[in-house]
Amino acid sequence: MKKGKRAFNGLTLVRVLIYLFFGLFLILPLLSVFLVSFTGQPVNLLGSLTDPAIFDSTIEKFKGVSLDAYQSIITSKGYFNSLVNSLKLAITVAVLVILICVPIAYGIARTTMPFKRTISALCTIPLIVPTFISAYAFILMFGRSGWITAIYQKLGGDGMLIDPYSMAGIVIVQVFFFFPYALWPMVAAFKVSDITLEEASLNLGAKNWFTFVFVTFPLALPGIISSALLIFTVSFSDFGTPIILAPKELNLLVVEAYREIAGFYNWGGAAILTVVMVLVAAFFFWLQTLLTKGRNYGSVSGKPKMQRLNSHSGLTKVLSGYSILIVLVPFLAMISIVIQSFATTWGKDFLPNGYTLKHYQTIFTSSLGNIQNSLILAFGALVLSVVIATFVSYFVVRQNAAKLDFVTNIPLIVPGIAFGIALIQTFNTAPLQLTGTALLLIIAYTIRRLPYMIRSTMGTMRAIKQDIEEAAINLGATPLTAAITIIGPLMLPGIAAGSLLVFITVIKETSISILIAPAEWAPMSLAIFQNILRGEYYTAAAMSVILVILVLFLQAVANRLSKND
Amino acid sequence: MGAVTVHQLNKEFSGVKALNNVNLEIEEGEFFALLGPSGCGKTTTMRCIAGFEDPTSGTITIGKEQVNHIPPNRRNCGMVFQSYALFPHMNVFENVAYSLNIKQLNEKNVLAKLGVYARLLNRRLGRMPKDMERKVMEILEYMELDQYAERLTSELSGGQQQRVALGRALVMEPAVLLMDEPLSNLDQKLRHSMRNTIRRIQQDLGITTIFVTHDQEEAMSMADRVAVMNNGEVMQIGKPTDLYSHPSTSFIANFVGTSNSLHVNSAIQEGMYTILKGDGFTLKTLHQSKGDGTAIIRPESIQIHHRDTEMNPDSMNILEGEILISTYLGSIVRYEVKFANHQLIVDATYASGESILKPGTKIKLAIDPERVLVI
Numbered sequence: 001m002k003k004g005k006r007a008f009n010g011l012t013l014v015r016v017l018i019y020l021f022f023g024l025f026l027i028l029p030l031l032s033v034f035l036v037s038f039t040g041q042p043v044n045l046l047g048s049l050t051d052p053a054i055f056d057s058t059i060e061k062f063k064g065v066s067l068d069a070y071q072s073i074i075t076s077k078g079y080f081n082s083l084v085n086s087l088k089l090a091i092t093v094a095v096l097v098i099l100i101c102v103p104i105a106y107g108i109a110r111t112t113m114p115f116k117r118t119i120s121a122l123c124t125i126p127l128i129v130p131t132f133i134s135a136y137a138f139i140l141m142f143g144r145s146g147w148i149t150a151i152y153q154k155l156g157g158d159g160m161l162i163d164p165y166s167m168a169g170i171v172i173v174q175v176f177f178f179f180p181y182a183l184w185p186m187v188a189a190f191k192v193s194d195i196t197l198e199e200a201s202l203n204l205g206a207k208n209w210f211t212f213v214f215v216t217f218p219l220a221l222p223g224i225i226s227s228a229l230l231i232f233t234v235s236f237s238d239f240g241t242p243i244i245l246a247p248k249e250l251n252l253l254v255v256e257a258y259r260e261i262a263g264f265y266n267w268g269g270a271a272i273l274t275v276v277m278v279l280v281a282a283f284f285f286w287l288q289t290l291l292t293k294g295r296n297y298g299s300v301s302g303k304p305k306m307q308r309l310n311s312h313s314g315l316t317k318v319l320s321g322y323s324i325l326i327v328l329v330p331f332l333a334m335i336s337i338v339i340q341s342f343a344t345t346w347g348k349d350f351l352p353n354g355y356t357l358k359h360y361q362t363i364f365t366s367s368l369g370n371i372q373n374s375l376i377l378a379f380g381a382l383v384l385s386v387v388i389a390t391f392v393s394y395f396v397v398r399q400n401a402a403k404l405d406f407v408t409n410i411p412l413i414v415p416g417i418a419f420g421i422a423l424i425q426t427f428n429t430a431p432l433q434l435t436g437t438a439l440l441l442i443i444a445y446t447i448r449r450l451p452y453m454i455r456s457t458m459g460t461m462r463a464i465k466q467d468i469e470e471a472a473i474n475l476g477a478t479p480l481t482a483a484i485t486i487i488g489p490l491m492l493p494g495i496a497a498g499s500l501l502v503f504i505t506v507i508k509e510t511s512i513s514i515l516i517a518p519a520e521w522a523p524m525s526l527a528i529f530q531n532i533l534r535g536e537y538y539t540a541a542a543m544s545v546i547l548v549i550l551v552l553f554l555q556a557v558a559n560r561l562s563k564n565d
Numbered sequence: 566m567g568a569v570t571v572h573q574l575n576k577e578f579s580g581v582k583a584l585n586n587v588n589l590e591i592e593e594g595e596f597f598a599l600l601g602p603s604g605c606g607k608t609t610t611m612r613c614i615a616g617f618e619d620p621t622s623g624t625i626t627i628g629k630e631q632v633n634h635i636p637p638n639r640r641n642c643g644m645v646f647q648s649y650a651l652f653p654h655m656n657v658f659e660n661v662a663y664s665l666n667i668k669q670l671n672e673k674n675v676l677a678k679l680g681v682y683a684r685l686l687n688r689r690l691g692r693m694p695k696d697m698e699r700k701v702m703e704i705l706e707y708m709e710l711d712q713y714a715e716r717l718t719s720e721l722s723g724g725q726q727q728r729v730a731l732g733r734a735l736v737m738e739p740a741v742l743l744m745d746e747p748l749s750n751l752d753q754k755l756r757h758s759m760r761n762t763i764r765r766i767q768q769d770l771g772i773t774t775i776f777v778t779h780d781q782e783e784a785m786s787m788a789d790r791v792a793v794m795n796n797g798e799v800m801q802i803g804k805p806t807d808l809y810s811h812p813s814t815s816f817i818a819n820f821v822g823t824s825n826s827l828h829v830n831s832a833i834q835e836g837m838y839t840i841l842k843g844d845g846f847t848l849k850t851l852h853q854s855k856g857d858g859t860a861i862i863r864p865e866s867i868q869i870h871h872r873d874t875e876m877n878p879d880s881m882n883i884l885e886g887e888i889l890i891s892t893y894l895g896s897i898v899r900y901e902v903k904f905a906n907h908q909l910i911v912d913a914t915y916a917s918g919e920s921i922l923k924p925g926t927k928i929k930l931a932i933d934p935e936r937v938l939v940i
Contacts, residue, residue: 467650470617473637474644475664475737476671485663485685489654 010480014391015401021388022407024432025443029422030278030414037275038065040268042425050431070272079269082251083276089167089252090236093174094228100175100326101183102224107319108183109190110216112311114320122327125334126177128551130508130525131240133544134177136532137333138245139164140340140541145348147336165247173241176329178234182227189223190216208310222291229288233281237415239511244532253277254417258515261421271425274418282413334548340541359542367527367543374523374547377438378506381445385453385502386495388446393458394483398466412451416511419448424516436518444516445506452505453498460494461487493561500558504551567628567740568593569614569773574623576609576797583609585797587623591790594771596764598788600778602820606797607777611743614775616640627740643734644743647750649726651718657729658714662693662701664737669697701736707766708732724755731766742767742774748783760787781821785809793817815940818861825867825909827860829939838934845905848882850937859940864912866936869900871928882932888922898922904930 035043039061047054107113141148142164152161201211239254246255257273260266341359343352392408395401423444427434434440472482513526524547531540569591576584584606591597599607612618616637625632632640652660670681684691705711708728748756764787767774778784784791785805792802801813812818815826829841832854841848841860876883886904898921900911
């Protein structure tokens with residue numbers, strides 16, 4: 001198919017609708033937040049188009065445009081501190097994650113380390129747990145009455161081993177729960193280097209360690225740096241950990257922005273923090289794509305690379321021991337949550353005083369609604385994502401819609417809290433008053449998760465040869481009919497797996513839920529969050545367990561689906 | 566059924582010219598081959614006819630209708646793709662039935678439309694009308710595929726897949742049948758038998774067929790007429806025998822079969838012959854020449870004599886040469902012969918028991934003046 005003059009058909013209409021969707025729910029909110037960051041007052045762009053009175057007031061606001069807000073970033077101690085703290089946090093986490101991951105990645109990729117499978121399996125735990133639950137689990141372990149603190153004090157320690165309510169606490173939680181994001185790209189990076197290069201080095205007389213330092217490691221370096229940048233963005237945008245653990249005096253951008261909007265309705269302040277967040281995230285995302293451009297770590301070439309695995313027994317044992325130690329931390333955190341959910345009371349002791357199913361009972365009597373909400377909202381987002389992702393990947397792969405590709409990737413650089421603020425501030429007044437509706441929530445989830453979904457559907461789409469579609473058209477089908485009867489069914493396995501992942505991540509989603517979910521549509525994540533705030537820890541733990549089990553179950557289904565394909 | 570006319574067709578891909586003033590007139594019921602090396606524009610020409618590419622300029626007519634502005638799904642050109650492009654999620658029957666379902670989709674009301682969509686998505690959701698079913702089965706029987714109707718296409722052999730692709734294109738009774746290198750994915754033996762099958766079906770149905778190939782043997786053995794293309798231009802159109810015996814350029818002479826090209830500096834008319842002079846040789850030919858040009862001699866037009874046999878230098882060109890390399894190819898022996906400052910390829914029929922000449926053997930070459938072509 002060629003672009004250019006072509007009759008207006010069903011597909012063109014779909015394309016226009018998709019552009020409208022992204023224009024309305026992604027570009028417009030980001031644009032108005034950007035404007036608000038200058039005006040300091042809410043700007044109703046949609047309203048300006050429909051209502052002359054609003055239009056006039058908008059013009060009036062634009063007359064008051066100033067850089068005051070931006071100056072306050074430098075002058076106001078709070079904002080500037082929060083930026084510095086956020087950067088500090090993200091950089092520290094990124095560096096620590098890389099340091100921690102290098103040995104594990106090397107172990108998995110290039111050695112015959114024992115327990116490789118177990119370690120790999122345990123590495124998935126952090127990925128399925130929402131960060132605010134991991135933060136809370138960390139309190140169960142290291143808090144004032146945590147069981148590790150109990151052990152520490154029995155051993156003669158004083159106070160707490162680590163105070164979870166501190167920068168250090170946040171760093172540790174993020175390091176242990178984000179490292180898998182970096183681990184797998186790094187494993188791939190270590191597999192890049194060809195054995196022949198290493199053999200060449202050995203052949204030229206280099207020792208093993210020398211080869212590692214000067215051949216294997218430099219070859220893996222671009223992959224490692226790119227992982228570090230990824231972790232930076234993830235940590236920078238993370239809302240769940242800081243909102244639970246950040247003490248009052250520790251300002252972080254995400255928390256500050258949340259407080260401005262949820263506590264003080266300070267639109268100008270929230271807008272400026274949002275803009276700063278997006279800019280920082282975008283910059284690091286750009287750095288990362290710059291680095292990975294033209295690089296492909298997958299096993300794309302048909303020729304299998306021979307890889308020599310290091311089987312030095314001492315080394316592999318040390319690596320394995322170390323790796324298990326690292327992956328054990330998130331595992332223990334989860335165990336703590338599970339134990340808490342069954343505990344009658346769990347004070348300053350190694351184990352609870354007694355066990356009960358009471359908390360689960362409470363949930364199934366009073367909080368069933370939250371589970372239901374989560375499922376409905378996630379299902380809504382799933383349906384919307386499937387439709388949009390399928391068509392978008394069709395347009396991008398088949399019709400070279402580069403602009404559409406760009407637009408649908410924008411959500412990658414917008415931290416959840418920033419996106420939430422943008423949405424609230426755009427849709428809280430007429431003509432499109434959607435704030436507080438389930439619809440806006442579903443749309444927000446969808447847009448946030450679409451880039452990932454589109455990536456997976458695009459892969460499937462690329463695997464379908466253009467011939468097949470042309471054959472259908474040649475046999476008389478319109479492009480839309482061909483898409484429905486041929487492309488759709490062929491993409492089904494990819495779509496199914498991708499949409500389950502959307503479902504899972506929506507259930508896990510924290511920042512958007514906390515920010516824009518109305519009370520009657522509160523999903524599980526919001527319920528857990530509120531329980532923790534209210535000090536109802538046991539119910540929170542039980543609900544967390546249910547959430548994680550739900551995610552685990554769906555993940556297993558998704559894995560099965562993508563394997564059959 | 567219809568004739569196909571391509572008039573002054575041009576196609577550019579982001580500034581690069583893929584087709585340059587292509588003109589074709591294909592008669593109704595004709596088997597027409599587009600022959601050329603890869604990248605010559607033959608597939609682009611076919612895709613323009615099918616409507617998958619919009620020509621930059623020029624017109625395409627199928628039957629009496631100009632089709633430039635008709636979208637590909639309404640051109641009624643049955644196409645057989647190089648990869649067959651069978652729908653992997655449908656069985657043989659459903660593949661062949663697809664176009665009939667689509668046809669119904671365009672005719673019926675909304676409810677019936679939904680029914681067609683439903684059965685296209687899942688066969689359990691509806692049945693095709695009996696007459697359509699019969700039509701599909703007829704085609705399957707004709708293609709000798711009836712016992713495979715329920716098979717998935719991935720369970721078929723290459724030749725069977727090829728026949729499904731052909732049957733799927735034929736069931737919609739297209740005005741023109743387009744085939745894009747349909748035999749290139751088959752092994753040597755199957756290719757030969759499919760050639761016959763395709764030719765027989767084409768003759769049987771009398772359907773106008775355009776066949777794209779880079780294999781000159783395929784084009785020459787199947788087509789009524791062949792258009793040789795190179796660099797986006799049509800070089801020559803003609804019957805296979807004409808192309809072989811009267812190539813218009815040395816490119817065609819070399820592309821259609823093997824040939825020896827010798828540069829000619831001057832040509833003098835002498836009685837019935839034209840005497841061609843080149844670097845170290847003189848040849849006489851019965852064909853006309855303007856002077857400067859190229860003499861084309863097919864390898865099988867040269868005879869080798871290595872014993873002193875009587876030859877009439879008046880009626881034959883007699884040249885002296887020396888064997889450089891000899892290659893035994895089964896029914897023939899191909900010699901590379903050094904002659905003056907040139908090398909010639911000579912094919913000699915090989916009869917069993919005969920000995921093959923060794924490199925270094927001095928020989929005489931005899932060439933009939935009738936078979937020295939001049940371009």
